[in-house]
Amino acid sequence: MSYLSNVRVWLGQSVDTSSICSDYHELKSLPFLTSLGCAIRRPSLRKTHLNADLRRKLGLNGPLMIDSGGFALSMNPSARWSVRHVSDAINEIPADIFVSLDIPPHKTDNAKDRIRKIRESVRNYELLLERFPRKVIMPVVHGRTQEEVECCTAMIASISPTPAWIGIGGVVPLLQRRRLLAEWGASPESFIAMCLRTVRLQFRQSRIHVFGAGGTRTFPAMVALGANSADSIGWRQAAGFGSIFLPLKSQRILSPGAASQGVRKVLDRDDAVDLMRCECPICIESNTFRGRTSLFRKSFHNRSIHNAWVIGNQFLRWPKTRAELSSLVQEGGLGAQWAVAVKQPHSKRTVRSMGIRLGPI
């Protein structure tokens, strides 16, 4: 069986934005991720959308993952939102995977604060697992150092040694802002590689999901490093900035001079082969490069639909074996930093040697 049969990208979207994918049978069956965090932003959404009828409201019939709002809560710590709210919502909503309520460490937190938040996150996972033994609850690994990541995985393993799914949180801001962690001397890519290897070492059979890492240049690196799954909200955002996605490439803007939001590359004839291979519901309306680009220029809708299809199906254009994918990354096909990160050896440290005591959770 191909390594790709276990690979999956979830299209992220808020519950209250128009569900434009639901009009296309090619898209409505793709995996989607939405978040209870929408109810932290707008409490009325818990009643109107985040209920037993959620799937119909979104117009989707494929796999559905529900995030618990941990990230939204960290942005708005005074919100009334606890593991009890999450638990009640999980009880009501039909979905395939529920993300445990994680408490992401803030960048200003010191080591003591971070370990406290990791403990609290693991305790939330334990509570949810106890209440819903028949549902898939996904714990989330956090940490700013290798020791913290190892500590977090060890705590999760002490509650559930073989979870079906395990998430890794908080890695994408590192890539977006190119921020180096204070305790970490190497690149963000090598930190992420360390996180993936640590989690894979502890949970050999679990499916690993990396939050926010479903982009066309990031996701292949995640899979080369041992992940199975990621999500992306980028498909709508990129369309809003006037740009489109292509497999294994960075996003391409359609018009030079448009508000580019950091998008440097303009779609040109060098992208024609990739674009003409696209079988999305928009591209199949035209069999010329010019025709397809003019469809993209026409509307946000067309760009969004193309981008959703590309994100959800990007691995159809990847190398056919895992070894070939690894070679592509090692040879710099996704950039020099990923090439270095995938080649780095992994050395497991011992949590106890760093003075972090696991103790009772």
Ligand SMILES: [Zn+2]
């Ligand atoms: Zn397309």
